Each structure stands twice: as C-alpha cells, then as structure tokens.
Amino acid sequence: MARVRTWLQILALVAALRYSSVQVEAQLMVGFYRTRNCLYAEAIVRQTVTAAINDDPSVAASLIRMLFHDCFVEGCDASILLDASPQNPVPEKDAVPNVSIRGFEVIDAAKAALEKTCPSTVSCADIIALAARDAVELSGGQSFNMPTGRLDGTVSSADSAASSLPSPLSSTIELTQMFLEQGLSQDEMITLSGAHTIGSTTCKQIMSRIYGFDGTKTGVDPNIDFDYALYLRRLCPEDGNTSRSVPLDSVSPNKFDNMYYMNGITGRVLFPSDTTLFEDGQTQFASKLNSQNEDLWEVKFANAMVHMSSIKVKTAWPDQRGEVRLNCRVTNAGK
Template sequence: MSSQKLIITSFSLVLVVILSCQSVHSQLRVGFYSHSCVFAEFVVKDEVKKAFFANPGVAAGLLRMHFHDCFVRGCDASVLIDSTASNTAEKDSSPNNPSLRGFEVIDNAKARLEAVCKGVVSCADILAFAARDSIELSGGLGYDVPAGRRDGRVSLASEAPTNLPPPTFNLDQLTQIFAAKGLTREEMVTLSGAHTVGRSHCTSFSDRLYNFNGTSSQDPILDPTYAAQLKQQCPQGSTNPNSVVPMNPYSPVLADTGYYIDVQANRGLFTSDHILLSSTATANQVHQYARNPFLWSSQFAAAMVKMGQIKVLTGSAGEIRSNCRVINN
C-alpha cells in the first residue's frame, strides 16, 4: 500500500471511530454550547494557550488530569474538587499529589465562563476541551469534542489508587484496567503515547535504577546509556520530592512518536512502557506507530474521544459547578 493510500485509509478510520464514539452517548454532542454559550471552547482554548506559552509543560499536566479524571468515577471533574476537613479528595491521593498540575488553567477558564454564561458550562467539559487544546498546541491533531457532561458531587482519594494504573503494571494488568473502562488493548497502547509529553518524578521509576526486583542492580533491559543519564538526574537515596525527568528526553513538549521510538530502543521510562514490547500484537503496534506518526496521531485523537465518554453524567444527573473546586450547596 502506498503511503498516500495509507494516510487516506488512516484518516477515514479515525473519522469512522470518532463518529461511532459520538453515538455512544446521544446526549453528548459536538457543538453542545453553540447556542447556550457560543464562546465556551474559545475561552478554554485561550486560557490553555496563555498557560502553554508561559510554560509548555502545562499541556502534559492538563492531558494527564483528564485521563486521571475519567478513570476515577468517569469524566465528571471529580479530580478538580478540593479536599475538606471531613474528606480527602482525589487530587490529594498518592497517584495525583504532587504529580497533577494545571488546576489554575481550569479555574481561570471557569471564572471567565461564569462571568458570561453563568451556570452553563460544566467543569468536566472544560477539562475535556483543555486536554484537546493541549494536544493540539503540542503538535498533535486537533479533534471535535462531544460535550454535555455534567459534574459529579463525590471525590474520594481512596478510589484513585485502585482505578489508576501504576508505572509498575505488566501487560495483563494494564489491559484489564483499561478494559474495565471500556477501552481495548489497542487503545491502551495508543493512549500510552501520551507519555511522549510531560515529566515523571524520580520516585516513579527509581527501583529500575537501584533496586530492581529487590536486588541492588538496575533493570537489565534499560538501555545502559539512558540508565546512566537517569542516575545522574535521580541520584540514589535522594529524598527530593520535586526531582523530575522528562518522559521523552528528546522532544518533551511535542506530541510526536518519539515515545514509541524510545520504547523500541529500551528507553521506556516506566516498566509499564517497556511491557508494550512483551507481546507480538502490542510490539507490532509500537513499531507501526514509530514508523507512521500520522497513524498514531489520528488513532490517538479517536481514543481520546472515546475515553472522554467514560461513565459521563448527562441530562439532569450531577450538577454544573459554579466553582470547579467545590460542589454546589
């Protein structure tokens, strides 16, 4: 098949997948705010742009936040709720604190929208729009976001660890946790490509450098040059909670296929990155994406649309929070 035919086929595929995803929840639709708050998506994109130009790393934060929101209770903006004296919320759970960032971008967009469209635009939709805008600003494909989500009223820190995959998961564990959210193994490999942007705390992978399988050695699979570089950035015994490294050292702010190229070369930062090579099917998908950036970009867009519809609240369910950090009284 020629490269031109492959591109056409890939583009046709992503359109079909996105359209089919849009029919999953008939109450979610593209252009949901076209009459009730016509500038909703523009305002969100404007706030994401301002934050991105000040710090390109915020894009990865917003993308990660959307993922962490959808995997716990569905895409209901529960990850945005602040803890109270009587409840520790999702954002303060071990998988989210201190790794999540970008909350102020959502706050700013919400404040502007409340000023012109009071009580109309949900925090859950703002987060979905912001994730899309982050991908596009980072060089990925833009896509239409079906909207109409409403906001949840419950956020429990105890639910995050059991719903969010840790960096130590093997292939079967990853497949199972994605399947529980209605996502296929193929979509898991596709969405793993989000690791092409952003950063990780050293504590998330230091066992691969100094304490692999309970020994004093490093993971023998890691590329030795890459491992040496990581050891310089993450010294053994360091207790600095702010020590971070880029997920993709060569293009950390670009939504490109560098992630898959790194995984092929044994430079996947997490165990859960490297295990994508542990089956023929997933390894073939990694190799395919590494060779064909457009194929990954288009399928990533389709997978994001589908992920953004996990257990959404629509109609009269939930609420439209006036402040994304606090449930309405």
C-alpha cells in the first residue's frame, strides 16, 4: 500500500510541473545568436568540441554528464563551472557527484574563442548545452537543434549538488521523484539514462557488486550476469587498483547507441540505479522498448535533452536574473 501511495504522489507531480517547464522552454530559441550578430557561435563550439573528442573520445560522455549535473542544480546556468570564491566558497564542482566530471577545459577553450569573435555575447550555460549536443552527434548519435538564450548564474553550492543529483544506488522511485521535481517525466528519466552507453566509472564504484555481496555464495550481486561479473573481476582484482577505469558499455564504449538497454536486459550494467530500470515493473517495458528500437530511442533522447536543458533557465525576460560571464569559472562581480 505504501508503494502504491508513493507512485500516486509521484504521478500527481506531473501536472503541476509540466506547465512550468513548458513556460521556461518558450523563453529559448533555436539560432538565438544569429539575432545577436554572432552567426558562428554554434560552429565555434562545435569546432572546439570536435578537436577535444578527436584527441580523447571519452570526453564526450563527460560533456553530456556536465549538462545533466548543471541543470539539476540551480537550473541550466553554468553554476557547475564556477571555481571556489568568497561568494561561493564550496561550489558545485567540489561536490562528491561532480569530482569525476571532466571537460571543463573544453568549455574554457570554446569561451575563449567566442570572446575573440563575439565579446560578452555567448553565455557559458549555452556553451555547455551546445557542447553536450555536439558530443552526442560526434559520438555517433542523432543530430538535433539546441535552443539557446540562457544566461549564467552567480550561485554555486556543493551542498545543493549533493542533495539534487541522483546516486548510483538510487531506486526507480527515487529516480522518478528526482526527475519529476525537475519537470521531467519517468520516460524521460529512462531515456536519458541511456547516456550511460558511453563513458566509464572506476573499479571502486563496482567492487561491492562483484566481491562479498551479502547473501550469495559467489559474492556477486545476483542481478549481474555472472559471466559479466567474471569479466569485471579481471578488470578489477580484489586487491588491485580501485581507480582503474571501467567502461559503462563493454561492447561499444565510445559509440552513442542503444547498447545500454541491450546490456541492461542481460544484466550487464554497472550501477544499481541502472539495474533497477530493468527489474522494476514500472520501468521494464520502456527500457525493453528502447533496446528494440534504436531510432525511436535516439529521437526520444534528443527531445529529452532539449527539455532537460530548459530547466529553470535564467534569461533577461521578464527581469535580469543572470549574466553573460566573461570567464566561465568566475562571476563578473568576482572577476
């Protein structure tokens, strides 16, 4: 009964949140910088991201993750980029969920190039959104338009990040609740989880699932395919280096495809928060559907990315609630 009540409470949030998220989206537009005499803004970001991914394909996953982690805390306002300062002594990037995020130097490079071409025009928040869009396509995913027009925020708090971002141990109910609180549906949560088709984690994050798991003779979490667990044990010996990198998708680790869902159905995903999407009756069907139709999932993913990138955006209308930072790591007042 308690579980039923929880789901009813979650579903009740949808109507209240849907309207506000649509209103926010209306404040952004595709090709915003063409109206600001910065015709090549998106091309400059893409050129920078292309060079970075050509040098290190793994940075694509981190750029996508950066957008997600930025938008879930203070909205999509580049607050994740701010360094420690008297104004923000412990910023978001110092929170535990964010310490493994890479790619800040890619955003810095794009911003530097844009400041030369269009000074004081392109926000860091828009650079993050465009970089994430480009990272999807450059890794083999579908191309799509990303609306722009965001302003940068001035507040950044590690505590807010820690409380707003899902954990790798989150249950389906917890994940659904956190996404609904941001105006995103359960299906969008399942769809966006597919970003785990690229990227990596460390041995430290999975040791408890492949060694000494409570209640099993093998010591392996029974929700993990045993042959896959043996593969993970070879990558991560019990007395080995726990900082060693482990691909989230062992089949096509740098290709943006729907292999995440195919892996999930066979018990070959790394985090409990991934496993739950394939075990919970509320999310099994959608997860399986995404495994069967890659084109459908990619369309849904593009739409969900655009929707997510509109969370609590700061714009100049109806009042000035943000700024265009001159340096993405420092507020203009701090600079």
